[in-house]
Amino acid sequence: MFCLSEMEDTVRVPPDLLNLPLEVAIKKVLQKLLLNKVLSIGLCVSIYDIKSAEGGFVLPGDGPATYKVRFIIVVFRPFVGEVIAARFKESDSNGLRLTLGFFEDIYVPAPLIPRPNRCEPDPYNRNQMRWVWIFEEQEYIIDDSCQINFRVENISYPPVPTEQAEDAKPFAPMVITGTIDDDGLGPVSWWEGCSERNNEDDDT
């Protein structure tokens, strides 16, 4: 879920921003530093407020002005055991990948997909495997047709690689492992007919 987190840090405002109102300049620097970065408290999605800024001293031999800043950020912070609404992104023989749009490193491995099930080549997408849950002789394809609720089983923070092969997947600083094998989890259409739970204007 999303949380507010208060932080204190030293912020260096470069000379080219110093003509702006101080709060605006500091926000710009913080945005560049923190937006879309995974911090210990979560993925930073917005600078919420600057509470205070002290200093403004220019250190000898250094162009930027240095401020001690107290500020609040909005972070996305998953909790183990939390049920989160997501959408289907893709699947392969290892399992499913889900997405929140702003965060896409959510994986539901095969053992956490309800059984009995089967994995087969996706007739609509040559590169993909799709998963089908079988329940009371009905088949339920897992695809992007509706919201999928999953529960967070594990969160990992892989260390930044020192080198990466050219064709390697982009580095994911935070990876969520989820399950859809429980009451109320999986595509919402499994639990209540085909309507979305929340407001759904259009499919993006």
Add this chain to the structure above:
Amino acid sequence: RTRKEKLRVQYPSLAMSGVGEEEENAAELKIGDEFLKAKCLMNCEVSLILEHKYEQLQLVSEDPMNQVSQVFEKSLQYVKRFSRYKNPDAVRQVREILSRHQLTEFELCVLGNLCPETAEEAVAMVPSLKTKGRAHSDEAIEKMLNDLSLVKRFE
């Protein structure tokens, strides 16, 4: 412990960013200090915060999307899509109602985000409601969900 006082989220002062709009014009939810300590937000609250920030940016710049990063835009998209309650009064009421039911911040936000319709669903999403020593009877949970459904109806 119940919290009756209204929780309001304070938007960063528009005056400081050079726009000079009056506070009364800004959609206003204010966060009390107590709430700031607790810190978890429901999607509908985040939606109001991020939308307001986006509007602020539109006022100061001709091309706000240049300034707003992808993660902000996509987060806004996500919380708008997965929020049942849209207007600030409704959002405030939702937190007020949930706050009356001896829930942890985490439980409050999961319920506010997923909007279960029955006690059974609520417990499936938040199993801790039924752990030993906690007094959440099915009736109490149903009452809470009923109160929530009323908010939606009069939005």
